[in-house]
Amino acid sequence: MRTLQKLIVLLHAASCLSSVTSRAQVYGVGAVGYINVLLKPGLNLVGLQLDSANRSVASLFTDMPDGSAIYKIVDGLYATNIYEGGRWERPDETISVGEGVFVFNPSTLSKTVTFVGELLQGDLTNSIPAGLSIRCAMIPKSGKLGANLGLRLSAFDNVYLNINNTLKVFTFLPDGNWKPSEPSVLTAESFVVNTAASTNWVTHFEAGHP
Amino acid sequence: MKLKSYIAALIGPLAGAGILSASAGIDTVPGTVNFANGAAQLNAPVVFKESGLGVAGSDWKVELLFQTSSNLVSIAGPTAFETGSLAGYFFAGSIPVPGTIPGEFATFRIRIQNIITQFSAETEPVEVILGGGIMPPANLIGLKSLQVPAPVRLSISNNGSKSILSWPIGSPEMALQVSDQLPPIWRSIVTVRSTNETFISTTVDMGVISQFFRLISD
Numbered sequence: 001m002r003t004l005q006k007l008i009v010l011l012h013a014a015s016c017l018s019s020v021t022s023r024a025q026v027y028g029v030g031a032v033g034y035i036n037v038l039l040k041p042g043l044n045l046v047g048l049q050l051d052s053a054n055r056s057v058a059s060l061f062t063d064m065p066d067g068s069a070i071y072k073i074v075d076g077l078y079a080t081n082i083y084e085g086g087r088w089e090r091p092d093e094t095i096s097v098g099e100g101v102f103v104f105n106p107s108t109l110s111k112t113v114t115f116v117g118e119l120l121q122g123d124l125t126n127s128i129p130a131g132l133s134i135r136c137a138m139i140p141k142s143g144k145l146g147a148n149l150g151l152r153l154s155a156f157d158n159v160y161l162n163i164n165n166t167l168k169v170f171t172f173l174p175d176g177n178w179k180p181s182e183p184s185v186l187t188a189e190s191f192v193v194n195t196a197a198s199t200n201w202v203t204h205f206e207a208g209h210p
Numbered sequence: 211m212k213l214k215s216y217i218a219a220l221i222g223p224l225a226g227a228g229i230l231s232a233s234a235g236i237d238t239v240p241g242t243v244n245f246a247n248g249a250a251q252l253n254a255p256v257v258f259k260e261s262g263l264g265v266a267g268s269d270w271k272v273e274l275l276f277q278t279s280s281n282l283v284s285i286a287g288p289t290a291f292e293t294g295s296l297a298g299y300f301f302a303g304s305i306p307v308p309g310t311i312p313g314e315f316a317t318f319r320i321r322i323q324n325i326i327t328q329f330s331a332e333t334e335p336v337e338v339i340l341g342g343g344i345m346p347p348a349n350l351i352g353l354k355s356l357q358v359p360a361p362v363r364l365s366i367s368n369n370g371s372k373s374i375l376s377w378p379i380g381s382p383e384m385a386l387q388v389s390d391q392l393p394p395i396w397r398s399i400v401t402v403r404s405t406n407e408t409f410i411s412t413t414v415d416m417g418v419i420s421q422f423f424r425l426i427s428d
Contacts, residue, residue: 043343102344132346160347169304169347171301175295180301194249194250
């Protein structure tokens with residue numbers, strides 16, 4: 001059973017100008033929002049999908065239970081950041097939009113953290129290095145990695161989802177299908193990916209005007 | 211990064227944060243391996259020696275063998291091969307390796323077997339660093355593509371008072387056996403053989419009510 005439940009509210013800054021002769025609608029720049037991320041006991045694969053000026057661990061994951069941990073893959077190896085005595089070991093460690101981390105909740109209770117920030121728009125490129133990394137969609141969207149989120153890998157590359165504290169393996173096949181099935185993620189859920197060669201995950205997003 | 215420090219970097223976070231500790235409410239996790247021959251940095255299909263085509267069919271099975279300190283133990287399978295464009299491949303997923311922990315070295319072989327012909331072959335051993343916890347199951351990197359002989363099919367045709375038995379040329383050396391009854395009691399027979407470009411054939415008299423033939427490797 002998936003471990004993350006979120007609520008997204010998009011606030012679209014808008015204003016209307018009217019004159020005697022026209023009522024053209026004018027839209028504000030940018031779209032912002034928040035995501036409530038539920039951290040269940042144990043391991044959670046979390047991804048950052050909203051941009052903000054402060055993307056530090058201390059800002060994103062506040063008031064965590066002692067013993068919490070963040071595992072981030074750096075150059076193919078895990079870097080650990082432990083929360084103890086009310087603070088993170090490395091509070092200034094940052095997470096980029098489109099990047100994911102493991103978050104370990106040592107408590108028996110779920111904990112909710114809230115991400116706030118701006119929706120990135122336009123052509124979005126998520127660089128996936130060769131080897132191991134943790135990635136997520138660069139916009140708060142759920143669905144199948146290929147069919148809905150536009151991820152294309154090379155033959156036999158692997159994706160891993162955290163299901164009941166176990167990493168389940170998915171293989172991208174030469175014909176573009178997946179084994180055992182195409183992996184699907186929820187909003188703000190990330191996945192571990194293991195690629196033979198680096199690749200760019202390119203998507204396009206517009207907040208959209210009616 | 212040197213191997214020791216790699217393992218420390220892998221195990222340390224897991225142990226330090228209680229991932230490997232029951233006190234954290236998470237049971238100790240075993241090491242895991244991805245039982246597949248198509249994965250990131252791995253492309254090792256099992257193919258027929260004669261044609262180069264991938265092995266497929268319900269009579270072909272594959273097992274994962276784990277080398278313990280004293281034995282070679284089957285820990286997954288027998289599982290079937292894929293078909294169609296994926297013939298030669300198997301994708302059995304993440305397998306927990308009993309008695310191990312994540313980050314530990316482990317050695318595996320793959321056993322391929324034809325359940326009809328009883329043909330069996332094993333790959334060379336492959337050593338990997340096990341996954342588990344936050345580490346993905348280890349891919350069997352280093353596994354080599356295995357070539358297996360295609361099953362030898364014996365054919366029979368009627369030529370008057372004789373029957374012609376034939377099988378593909380290029381097969382391993384095979385002996386012909388006969389039984390006059392079923393259930394069979396097989397005995398080897400020696401006959402004169404001839405060959406063309408594709409088949410080995412031999413002729414036997416159809417003098418008795420019925421006889422049954424099979425090939426067996428020499």
